[in-house]
Amino acid sequence: MSNLEKYNEAFISTFEVDADALPNLEYLSIEAWDSVGHMGLIAALEDAFDIMFDPDDILDFSSYQKGKEILAKYDVTI
Amino acid sequence: MKPFALNKEQKQELFLAYLKDLSKFHLEHCEAYRKILEGIACDFDKVNSVEDLPFLPVSLFKKLSLKSIADNEVFKKITSSGTSGQQVSQIFLDRKDVLNQQKALVNIVSSLFEKKRLPMLVIDSESVVKDRLKFSARTAGIQGFSIFARERVFALDDKMQLQVEKVQDFLNKHQGESILVFGFTFMVWQHFYQALKKLDLKLDFPQGSVLIHGGGWKKLQQEAVSPKVFKESLKERTNLSLVVDYYGMAEQTGSIFIECECGHLHCSNLSQVIIRNPQDFSPCKIGEKGLIEVISLLPHAYPGHLLLTEDEGYILGEDDCPCGRQGRYFKVVGRATNAEIRGCSDTYAKNFI
Numbered sequence: 001m002s003n004l005e006k007y008n009e010a011f012i013s014t015f016e017v018d019a020d021a022l023p024n025l026e027y028l029s030i031e032a033w034d035s036v037g038h039m040g041l042i043a044a045l046e047d048a049f050d051i052m053f054d055p056d057d058i059l060d061f062s063s064y065q066k067g068k069e070i071l072a073k074y075d076v077t078i
Numbered sequence: 079m080k081p082f083a084l085n086k087e088q089k090q091e092l093f094l095a096y097l098k099d100l101s102k103f104h105l106e107h108c109e110a111y112r113k114i115l116e117g118i119a120c121d122f123d124k125v126n127s128v129e130d131l132p133f134l135p136v137s138l139f140k141k142l143s144l145k146s147i148a149d150n151e152v153f154k155k156i157t158s159s160g161t162s163g164q165q166v167s168q169i170f171l172d173r174k175d176v177l178n179q180q181k182a183l184v185n186i187v188s189s190l191f192e193k194k195r196l197p198m199l200v201i202d203s204e205s206v207v208k209d210r211l212k213f214s215a216r217t218a219g220i221q222g223f224s225i226f227a228r229e230r231v232f233a234l235d236d237k238m239q240l241q242v243e244k245v246q247d248f249l250n251k252h253q254g255e256s257i258l259v260f261g262f263t264f265m266v267w268q269h270f271y272q273a274l275k276k277l278d279l280k281l282d283f284p285q286g287s288v289l290i291h292g293g294g295w296k297k298l299q300q301e302a303v304s305p306k307v308f309k310e311s312l313k314e315r316t317n318l319s320l321v322v323d324y325y326g327m328a329e330q331t332g333s334i335f336i337e338c339e340c341g342h343l344h345c346s347n348l349s350q351v352i353i354r355n356p357q358d359f360s361p362c363k364i365g366e367k368g369l370i371e372v373i374s375l376l377p378h379a380y381p382g383h384l385l386l387t388e389d390e391g392y393i394l395g396e397d398d399c400p401c402g403r404q405g406r407y408f409k410v411v412g413r414a415t416n417a418e419i420r421g422c423s424d425t426y427a428k429n430f431i
Contacts, residue, residue: 054195
């Protein structure tokens with residue numbers, strides 16, 4: 001699986017959304033991506049890429065797009 | 079900016095201006111709030127101190143749904159703790175409030191320990207966070223602190239029984255690592271400490287581990303368990319040496335007042351407390367006991383920025399705590415007499431009375 005596929009899969013499996021909804025997905029924009037869902041997503045991404053986010057990055061992780069920038073800090077290129 | 083950096087003068091100026099604007103915002107957007115303030119004829123342009131700004135009693139949130147946003151902007155509804163038969167408060171938050179509160183929490187808590195994520199043991203049952211629709215103050219507390227967790231384990235089962243093996247496995251897995259333990263005060267005492275005592279078991283939490291707890295002391299006061307006894311007992315049985323109390327409530331989740339190394343509760347840059355005389359609501363001096371008014375700059379979705387609680391307490395000092403934090407620090411004495419029993423751990427505790 002490519003990094004993009006892994007990245008997408010984390011969102012799709014955590015929030016049960018379709019792939020075409022991903023580009024516009026933002027934190028708190030759907031019911032499933034609330035604070036509970038957020039920690040689920042963080043755990044899924046950490047497992048997929050074997051990384052550990054800083055608390056500040058978890059807070060900054062505000063959208064599907066923003067998450068790509070944050071992952072770059074951990075040397076994961078989407 | 080560090081979360082406890084503002085001194086008395088800086089805060090007075092900032093809070094007065096900001097709270098006036100916030101009050102005006104709610105006045106425009108919340109009809110019930112406007113009607114209440116009309117009743118007391120408040121002219122914000124003539125108010126010269128934060129102490130003179132009108133406040134609402136927290137109990138009002140049990141009777142009214144106070145909102146300054148449209149229904150479709152409500153992102154989260156938090157209900158205060160309350161058992162069946164008791165009226166619960168309903169607080170409506172929008173995205174902005176939820177985000178700001180999380181940021182505030184991370185900032186405040188990071189003054190307690192290095193900002194990194196730790197294995198987290200929650201002294202509660204996982205069922206509390208499973209139901210998304212029942213978002214209580216308990217859920218909000220657990221979720222809020224979970225941002226500091228990198229692996230989260232719940233110590234209690236659905237019947238509130240301590241799962242000893244699960245906890246021991248968790249400790250074995252994380253030997254030598256600092257662990258974050260979180261729970262509500264009464265549950266930590268009843269279902270963690272007492273359960274261990276009954277089993278004649280001792281746990282060995284590694285150095286650097288921290289227990290954060292909140293939710294009220296009323297039930298423990300009845301059992302004559304003081305904060306000192308609480309800390310010493312836990313230290314003796316679990317080796318947890320950093321035990322931090324916090325004060326907060328569902329009606330103003332953005333304000334979390336944490337206990338410092340000296341055992342004092344502190345207001346952060348974003349919050350404030352005023353102690354008021356229960357007879358005439360005039361502000362009390364340092365050391366004088368009265369009702370606690372909690373103030374937060376954050377509530378945008380509902381008029382919860384200036385709230386008079388049913389808790390009694392007193393100010394210990396301002397800008398001069400030996401821990402180095404600026405701002406007011408205070409002590410909570412307990413629930414005012416005749417007030418209802420409430421608080422996350424206290425309402426739950428009613429089942430045991």
